[in-house]
Amino acid sequence: MESSRDRWSDWLLQRRFGGDPQAVERARATLHPVRDRVLDQTLLHEAAVLLDVGCGDGLIAFGALERYPGCRVIFSDISQPLLDHAAALAGDLDLLARCTFLHAPADDLSALADQTVDAVTTRSVLIYVQPKLAAFQEFYRVLRPGGRVSIFEPINRFAAPEPPHVFHGYDVTPIQHLTDKIKAAKRANLADVSSMIDFDERDLLGWAEAAGFEDIHLRLEAEILAHTEDASWESFLHTAGNPLDPTIAEVIEHALTPEEVDEFTRYLQPLVSGKRGTRRMALAYLWASKPARALP
Numbered sequence: 493m494e495s496s497r498d499r500w501s502d503w504l505l506q507r508r509f510g511g512d513p514q515a516v517e518r519a520r521a522t523l524h525p526v527r528d529r530v531l532d533q534t535l536l537h538e539a540a541v542l543l544d545v546g547c548g549d550g551l552i553a554f555g556a557l558e559r560y561p562g563c564r565v566i567f568s569d570i571s572q573p574l575l576d577h578a579a580a581l582a583g584d585l586d587l588l589a590r591c592t593f594l595h596a597p598a599d600d601l602s603a604l605a606d607q608t609v610d611a612v613t614t615r616s617v618l619i620y621v622q623p624k625l626a627a628f629q630e631f632y633r634v635l636r637p638g639g640r641v642s643i644f645e646p647i648n649r650f651a652a653p654e655p656p657h658v659f660h661g662y663d664v665t666p667i668q669h670l671t672d673k674i675k676a677a678k679r680a681n682l683a684d685v686s687s688m689i690d691f692d693e694r695d696l697l698g699w700a701e702a703a704g705f706e707d708i709h710l711r712l713e714a715e716i717l718a719h720t721e722d723a724s725w726e727s728f729l730h731t732a733g734n735p736l737d738p739t740i741a742e743v744i745e746h747a748l749t750p751e752e753v754d755e756f757t758r759y760l761q762p763l764v765s766g767k768r769g770t771r772r773m774a775l776a777y778l779w780a781s782k783p784a785r786a787l788p
């Protein structure tokens with residue numbers, strides 16, 4: 493039976509979709525190409541062992557099991573509910589014999605012996621890890637010589653913090669007095685999110701090199717785009733951007749009076765429904781090798 497929920501499982505299995513079934517489909521369409529690019533760079537082969545750090549509900553891990561029928565996968569995460577969820581799914585898919593589940597933080601994989609895996613992957617995990625160099629050092633330690641690390645991380649510093657007159661990509665100049673209150677309430681109640689914006693692509697390269705990796709590659713993709721997704725107002729209100737974020741609906745309930753909520757809705761709803769906003773994001777793919785002659 494699955495253990496109880498935590499904020500990581502709540503977000504991955506529910507809150508990121510804002511109660512919108514179409515958002516599940518949209519996420520799949522966006523995430524599968526990312527998964528495939530991360531896996532491409534592992535150069536994994538049959539009978540190899542992959543460690544997916546911060547596996548969540550198994551996007552990368554199940555992708556590897558399907559793509560490399562002889563491989564074995566270690567699912568690791570700090571969330572026991574998510575590990576239980578992935579294990580249940582692996583059971584349903586008759587894949588348990590090829591899976592191991594490890595409850596551990598990215599920066600302390602001491603349950604794994606040195607040089608025991610062929611590839612390490614992570615997707616959108618290091619943003620939640622404070623000691624990022626220590627995580628890279630752990631990836632290096634558990635990799636066999638010649639093994640590969642393949643990482644995808646959003647570079648949130650690219651778009652954060654938003655200027656005062658912008659809220660979730662929308663120009664809110666006429667109601668900035670309200671969005672100021674919302675932003676202040678969010679800051680006051682938010683968990684420490686510094687790890688999400690305290691680094692960029694150069695830091696990722698530096699940590700990979702400092703950990704001992706060679707043949708290091710990084711591709712940065714940055715975009716400033718008009719909103720194109722058909723997101724409803726309801727899903728805009730009820731979607732949390734990441735596991736540490738409250739939804740807008742949760743914040744405005746505390747930050748605004750009912751009259752202010754009406755004013756906020758009257759102004760912003762047409763902008764959201766009309767997709768009259770801008771999305772800024774930067775994403776980094778990094779892959780690298782442990783030297784083939786690396787000493788233990």
Ligand SMILES: C[S@@+](CC[C@H](N)C(=O)[O-])C[C@H]1O[C@@H](n2cnc3c(N)ncnc32)[C@H](O)[C@@H]1O
Binds near residue numbers: 500547571596
């Ligand atoms: C945004 S989710 C990504 C999940 C998965 N990698 C994917 O691609 O769908 C972040 C994941 O990182 C995990 N996580 C957060 N902090 C972590 C840490 N310090 N060490 C390992 N995993 C962590 C969370 O439990 C969650 O599963």
